[in-house]
Amino acid sequence: MANRSEIGTLLLRVVLGIVFLAHGSQKFQGGIENIVGWFDSIGLPGGFAYVVAVLEIVGGIALILGLGTRIAAAILGLILAGAIFKVNLALGFIGGYAYDLILLVIAVHLVINGSKQYSLGQFLFKNQESRSTFSKSA
Numbered sequence: 524m525a526n527r528s529e530i531g532t533l534l535l536r537v538v539l540g541i542v543f544l545a546h547g548s549q550k551f552q553g554g555i556e557n558i559v560g561w562f563d564s565i566g567l568p569g570g571f572a573y574v575v576a577v578l579e580i581v582g583g584i585a586l587i588l589g590l591g592t593r594i595a596a597a598i599l600g601l602i603l604a605g606a607i608f609k610v611n612l613a614l615g616f617i618g619g620y621a622y623d624l625i626l627l628v629i630a631v632h633l634v635i636n637g638s639k640q641y642s643l644g645q646f647l648f649k650n651q652e653s654r655s656t657f658s659k660s661a
Contacts, residue, residue, distance in 0.1 A: 547579025589642020
């Protein structure tokens with residue numbers, strides 16, 4: 524039986540994945556050319572918009588599935604840190620970087636803790652360490 528920490532991590536992982544999948548998809552659905560122009564306007568290469576959108580979609584899916592959680596969370600955390608420092612910090616806490624800071628803390632939690640028990644990664648790649656973890660919690 525899973526403990527509360529594992530259930531909490533599952534919820535954080537899936538919700539963060541949904542948020543990034545939605546934001547990445549929206550960049551394409553809303554017209555990626557607009558995002559390219561916006562990236563140019565804030566001093567970032569416009570083509571970087573494609574990279575960010577794809578990373579958000581792929582990273583979001585990876586988090587939802589629990590596959591490569593630490594890597595996906597680290598990459599998405601870097602995107603969040605970039606958004607905070609490049610765009611939102613100047614806007615202040617409320618209405619600025621508060622939302623991204625919350626998402627960044629969730630990403631850091633996932634980098635530190637991984638997927639826990641309920642993940643495709645644990646199902647597919649049960650290594651010796653995960654087996655010993657399961658036997659300790661049983």
